[in-house]
Amino acid sequence: xxxxxxxxxxxxxxxxxxxxxxxxxxxxxxxxxxxxxxxxxxxxxxxxxxxxxxxxxxxxxxxxxxxxxxxxxxxxxxxxxxxxxxxxxxxxxxxxxxxxxxxxxxxxxxxxxxxxxxxxxxxxxxxxxxxxxxxxxxxxxxxxxxxxxxxxxxxxxxxxxxxxxxxxxxxxxxxxxxxxxxxxxxxxxxxxxxxxxxxxxxxxxxxxxxxxxxxxxxxxxxxxxxxxxxxxxxxxxxxxxxxxxxxxxxxxxxxxxxxxxxxxxxxxxxxxxxxxxxxxxxxxxxxxxxxxxxxxxxxxxxxxxxxxxxxxxxxxxxxxxxxxxxxxxxxxxxxxxxxxxxxxxxxxxxxxxxxxxxxxxxxxxxxxxxxxxxxxxxxxxxxxxxxxxxxxxxxxxxxxxxxxxxxxxxxxxxxxxxxxxxxxxxxxxxxxxxxxxxxxxx
Amino acid sequence: xxxxxxxxxxxxxxxxxxxxxxxxxxxxxxxxxxxxxxxxxxxxxxxxxxxxxxxxxxxxxxxxxxxxxxxxxxxxxxxxxxxxxxxxxxxxxxxxxxxxxxxxxxxxxxxxxxxxxxxxxxxxxxxxxxxxxxxxxxxxxxxxxxxxxxxxxxxxxxxxxxxxxxxxxxxxxxxxxxxxxxxxxxxxxxxxxxxxxxxxxxxxxxxxxxxxxxxxxxxxxxxxxxxxxxxxxxxxxxxxxxxxxxxxxxxxxxxxxxxxxxxxxxxxxxxxxxxxxxxxxxxxxxxxxxxxxxxxxxxxxxxxxxxxxxxxxxxxxxxxxxxxxxxxxxxxxxxxxxxxxxxxxxxxxxxxxxxxxxxxxxxxxxxxxxxxxxxxxxxxxxxxxxxxxxxxxxxxxxxxxxxxxxxxxxxxxxxxxxxxxxxxxxxxxxxxxxxxxxxxxxxx
Ligand SMILES: Cc1cc2nc3c(=O)[nH]c(=O)nc-3n(C[C@H](O)[C@H](O)[C@H](O)COP(=O)(O)OP(=O)(O)OC[C@H]3O[C@@H](n4cnc5c(N)ncnc54)[C@H](O)[C@@H]3O)c2cc1C
Ligand SMILES: Cc1cc2nc3c(=O)[nH]c(=O)nc-3n(C[C@H](O)[C@H](O)[C@H](O)COP(=O)(O)O)c2cc1C
Ligand code: SF4
Numbered sequence: 001x002x003x004x005x006x007x008x009x010x011x012x013x014x015x016x017x018x019x020x021x022x023x024x025x026x027x028x029x030x031x032x033x034x035x036x037x038x039x040x041x042x043x044x045x046x047x048x049x050x051x052x053x054x055x056x057x058x059x060x061x062x063x064x065x066x067x068x069x070x071x072x073x074x075x076x077x078x079x080x081x082x083x084x085x086x087x088x089x090x091x092x093x094x095x096x097x098x099x100x101x102x103x104x105x106x107x108x109x110x111x112x113x114x115x116x117x118x119x120x121x122x123x124x125x126x127x128x129x130x131x132x133x134x135x136x137x138x139x140x141x142x143x144x145x146x147x148x149x150x151x152x153x154x155x156x157x158x159x160x161x162x163x164x165x166x167x168x169x170x171x172x173x174x175x176x177x178x179x180x181x182x183x184x185x186x187x188x189x190x191x192x193x194x195x196x197x198x199x200x201x202x203x204x205x206x207x208x209x210x211x212x213x214x215x216x217x218x219x220x221x222x223x224x225x226x227x228x229x230x231x232x233x234x235x236x237x238x239x240x241x242x243x244x245x246x247x248x249x250x251x252x253x254x255x256x257x258x259x260x261x262x263x264x265x266x267x268x269x270x271x272x273x274x275x276x277x278x279x280x281x282x283x284x285x286x287x288x289x290x291x292x293x294x295x296x297x298x299x300x301x302x303x304x305x306x307x308x309x310x311x312x313x314x315x316x317x318x319x320x321x322x323x324x325x326x327x328x329x330x331x332x333x334x335x336x337x338x339x340x341x342x343x344x345x346x347x348x349x350x351x352x353x354x355x356x357x358x359x360x361x362x363x364x365x366x367x368x369x370x371x372x373x374x375x376x377x378x379x380x381x382x383x384x385x386x387x388x389x390x391x392x393x394x395x396x397x398x399x400x401x402x403x404x405x406x407x408x409x410x411x412x413x414x415x416x417x418x419x420x421x422x423x424x425x426x427x428x429x430x431x432x433x434x435x436x437x438x439x440x441x442x
Numbered sequence: 443x444x445x446x447x448x449x450x451x452x453x454x455x456x457x458x459x460x461x462x463x464x465x466x467x468x469x470x471x472x473x474x475x476x477x478x479x480x481x482x483x484x485x486x487x488x489x490x491x492x493x494x495x496x497x498x499x500x501x502x503x504x505x506x507x508x509x510x511x512x513x514x515x516x517x518x519x520x521x522x523x524x525x526x527x528x529x530x531x532x533x534x535x536x537x538x539x540x541x542x543x544x545x546x547x548x549x550x551x552x553x554x555x556x557x558x559x560x561x562x563x564x565x566x567x568x569x570x571x572x573x574x575x576x577x578x579x580x581x582x583x584x585x586x587x588x589x590x591x592x593x594x595x596x597x598x599x600x601x602x603x604x605x606x607x608x609x610x611x612x613x614x615x616x617x618x619x620x621x622x623x624x625x626x627x628x629x630x631x632x633x634x635x636x637x638x639x640x641x642x643x644x645x646x647x648x649x650x651x652x653x654x655x656x657x658x659x660x661x662x663x664x665x666x667x668x669x670x671x672x673x674x675x676x677x678x679x680x681x682x683x684x685x686x687x688x689x690x691x692x693x694x695x696x697x698x699x700x701x702x703x704x705x706x707x708x709x710x711x712x713x714x715x716x717x718x719x720x721x722x723x724x725x726x727x728x729x730x731x732x733x734x735x736x737x738x739x740x741x742x743x744x745x746x747x748x749x750x751x752x753x754x755x756x757x758x759x760x761x762x763x764x765x766x767x768x769x770x771x772x773x774x775x776x777x778x779x780x781x782x783x784x785x786x787x788x789x790x791x792x793x794x795x796x797x798x799x800x801x802x803x804x805x806x807x808x809x810x811x812x813x814x815x816x817x818x819x820x821x822x823x824x825x826x827x828x829x830x831x832x833x834x835x836x837x838x839x840x841x842x843x844x845x846x847x848x849x850x851x852x853x854x855x856x857x858x859x860x861x862x863x864x865x866x867x868x869x870x871x872x873x874x875x876x877x878x879x880x881x882x883x884x885x886x
Contacts (some may be wrong), residue, residue: 066474261503285478291496296505303507410467 002301003308004294006040008252008275009168009193011126013100015040016269016309017293020256020277021104021129021172024287026078028088032095037287038294041100042092043196043277046077046131047085047116048106048143059205059215059225070231071280072205074216074223076137077106082119090123102170106131106143110160117164127167130158130192132183133174133199135226145199148174151186158190168193170254173239175232176202180239185248195243196254196277198236200226229280233258237271244272245317260289262296269309270316328430329422332399332415334359334392338377340412343388347403347413358396359403361388370395394418447611448631451702454622457730461525461551461624469555473502476547479538484549487536489854490517491880494533498552510560511569513553516880518594518640519587519853521561521633522616524553525625527850528719530752561632567639570876576600578867581663583650583808586614587849588841589669590637591856592863595877597641599860599869605642606659608649611700614671615842616849618696621723623730627699656811660836665863666812668823668832668839669856673803678715682773687780691716691724691799698727709794711735713783715770716799717747722757724797729760736761737791739768739783765791805843812837820845828882829862830855838863858882 004015018041019025019034026045034042053075061070093101103125107116132148139146147153162169171187175198184195204224207214214222236257243249255273259265260281268276281289306312351359363379366372371394378391404413430436476498484494493512500509513520529550537546560566578601582589585607593603611617613630648654659666675690677683697704712733714725717740725738743766758764774782782792804821814833816824823839830838840855860877
């Protein structure tokens with residue numbers, strides 16, 4: 001059994017799974033139940049000057065019957081009195097000394113930061129997380145993403161916190177910026193001990209077309225909110241990886257954004273995260289999902305012969321390079337399994353309308369000199385069954401892999417390596433050799 | 443997975459799998475339909491208390507090993523249960539989708555997918571870690587689901603557990619009785635290999651009470667579990683009952699499943715007498731084997747039947763004629779050849795074969811060979827409902843012999859007895875011992 005425990009900038013946790021600062025971490029009672037369920041740590045719902053929230057406050061995207069693929073909120077930070085939160089933090093830490101209790105903070109002035117950090121440290125909490133990310137409500141008050149979007153301001157404010165704190169300080173970044181490296185590096189320069197990302201993405205999930213009010217509807221109005229859930233994972237993965245591979249980022253990263261399964265978590269860790277945080281998936285299905293997060297990750301590490309989470313960390317980072325360093329000689333071509341094809345022809349129409357018209361069905365002629373390994377089989381099965389079995393003109397196929405993504409039958413369209421031993425050559429190689437002029441791509 | 447010792451050319455091999463193994467895509471798609479309910483009613487409805495939403499979610503996330511572990515710890519026979527359980531009246535019958543008039547989750551098929559895939563990978567033996575040997579010896583009488591579960595759970599805790607069966611093959615009715623369109627005998631033997639990999643030993647062809655006296659079994663072991671199931675088919679005491687063409691249902695089914703010489707040559711009209719699930723199974727099997735006219739005769743009405751409505755419906759869809767208020771009076775024979783079955787109201791049903799599914803005898807005599815083991819008026823072994831304990835401090839019992847009716851209830855009986863035996867023998871049970879999973883988890 002692989003060792004799931006981690007050490008994140010000195011923060012010890014029995015596993016890499018932390019609850020993100022959000023409704024599931026609102027109270028000590030919730031957090032302690034989450035620890036019982038198996039969560040390794042929790043980032044307390046952001047403390048600060050207590051707020052008033054709206055009703056309703058969530059929006060959601062459903063895709064083909066799958067609920068909450070994307071989730072959006074206009075909730076602010078904690079609405080509970082500071083003393084109550086502090087008392088509960090102390091109790092949670094006392095009762096769960098082996099779990100990571102991290103407290104998220106968002107206040108305004110340097111004095112405010114100094115005071116609240118002192119109060120939180122007195123509870124015995126393991127670390128602080130500075131919420132520079134909230135994209136609604138708080139930023140209008142000069143906090144949250146208003147700080148996270150200005151690297152210089154972030155550096156100053158984070159610097160105040162680092163100066164006042166004797167426990168590790170994590171800076172939580174907003175994705176609502178052009179280049180995540182700017183706030184990330186600013187946090188490192190401010191002396192932060194870790195980065196957390198992403199917070200939510202500015203969004204409107206939809207519009208109630210009868211009332212002509214965007215979601216979520218608050219009376220006759222609405223406002224933009226913060227987007228999260230499975231839909232944001234790709235954005236978060238990129239930002240985590242971009243920071244993790246930058247040599248200036250010397251501090252650990254807590255990956256957040258759309259994590260629902262152990263696979264998602266493994267991907268964040270493989271791209272450089274040291275811990276991961278989860279919000280929407282818990283709001284959807286409860287604390288109990290952590291059981292499979294741990295179990296699945298542990299079986300996965302075992303199956304790869306890795307003994308700890310640390311061995312997985314960053315494993316895929318080396319393969320993440322700039323476009324110009326990709327191998328232009330590498331070539332794949334689509335292969336439709338004639339036995340599995342159900343004849344929907346989605347691949348055919350996609351290739352024709354959005355690519356190079358390399359997919360066919362029935363005995364249409366094959367261009368002279370072109371290869372189509374499954375053509376005869378596909379035609380034979382189509383003739384015998386009436387199923388519009390498709391086949392690929394492999395010579396025409398560019399290997400874009402659009403068809404393999406949209407095919408509804410698992411394992412039916414695969415991409416076969418047809419590089420044929422051609423030596424590696426990247427765009428940058430070509431520029432260096434002068435076979436291409438430097439210019440635009442992408 | 444194994445070189446099975448079963449001969450080829452068995453009638454059961456002509457029947458098709460009614461619910462074939464899902465492909466990966468099918469399994470993942472079905473798993474994603476599961477709502478992952480809180481306090482899920484399916485768990486309550488499963489006699490062994492498998493954490494169903496949990497194992498299904500693990501299929502969805504691609505954690506198949508964890509999925510199989512979840513299933514098999516609560517139910518060591520989770521593979522055969524996946525295939526033979528009447529899920530319509532158990533887990534799937536309790537699925538919240540029913541209340542919404544939508545198709546319930548195919549729990550049995552998902553359970554089969556997870557367990558069969560792990561079996562096929564040859565990794566099942568490493569799923570559930572075994573405790574070190576503790577020197578305790580356990581004997582289980584009968585190698586059916588109840589005994590196999592008891593033996594498996596105790597073997598996992600380090601006992602030397604041996605199952606004795608008069609049949610040369612292990613599995614009990616899973617091997618000799620369940621309908622082939624649910625699971626052919628190979629499935630049961632494959633499951634036994636998994637149990638053997640946990641340390642369960644099998645002594646086939648040994649009849650307890652004849653080949654090994656009860657006293658010797660008691661003397662040689664620290665505890666004995668009785669799981670002998672039921673006895674032979676009940677016969678009909680009416681004229682013409684003796685002779686060819688009239689067979690007991692379990693005897694006929696066993697031959698259909700295992701005996702390559704069994705044949706239906708010359709049978710175009712068959713009658714099954716009875717109103718339980720064995721009767722419906724036999725009728726469906728005959729119809730699926732191509733007997734042109736199969737009639738199911740029951741002495742009362744459909745409402746009084748103990749067989750499941752969904753099974754009767756399936757039988758009718760397969761062409762079985764169902765006849766209510768049919769009370770057999772005599773077998774009509776010409777030159778001793780069976781020609782028809784005559785009812786008490788004078789109706790006659792021409793036929794070449796009559797299969798009697800009107801009950802099975804009890805094995806009370808075997809039970810009584812064990813001192814202080816009591817049986818009730820119906821010949822069922824009297825046990826403590828919580829533990830399966832009998833009047834003899836060294837003897838526990840479960841399964842059909844104690845009134846059980848399903849594979850899955852037999853498994854739960856075996857698991858409960860395993861817990862009680864471990865406690866009685868002072869065997870240290872690990873905190874994460876599989877025997878503690880599922881319903882009725884009382885720390886020993
Ligand atoms: C035709 C038929 C179809 C069924 N279909 C289903 C189904 O689809 N789903 C379901 O859940 N249940 C089904 N059942 C019920 C299910 O098979 C039983 O409830 C279950 O097998 C009981 O398990 P058991 O361990 O108590 O006994 P059994 O499975 O009956 O096993 C008892 C074993 O003990 C052996 N034995 C008996 N006496 C001795 C002795 N003196 N010495 C050594 N060995 C002995 C027998 O040979 C037998 O192998 C069916 C039953 C029948 C008859
Ligand atoms: C309702 C809601 C409230 C949130 N409140 C906070 C907060 O108070 N502080 C904070 O740092 N992040 C907050 N977040 C952002 C989450 O911590 C997390 O960064 C984001 O939801 C992405 O993760 P996910 O995709 O797992 O939900 C909130 C998110 C939601 C959905
Ligand atoms: S989850 Fe539903 S019931 Fe609970 S507070 Fe929100 S709106 Fe009300």
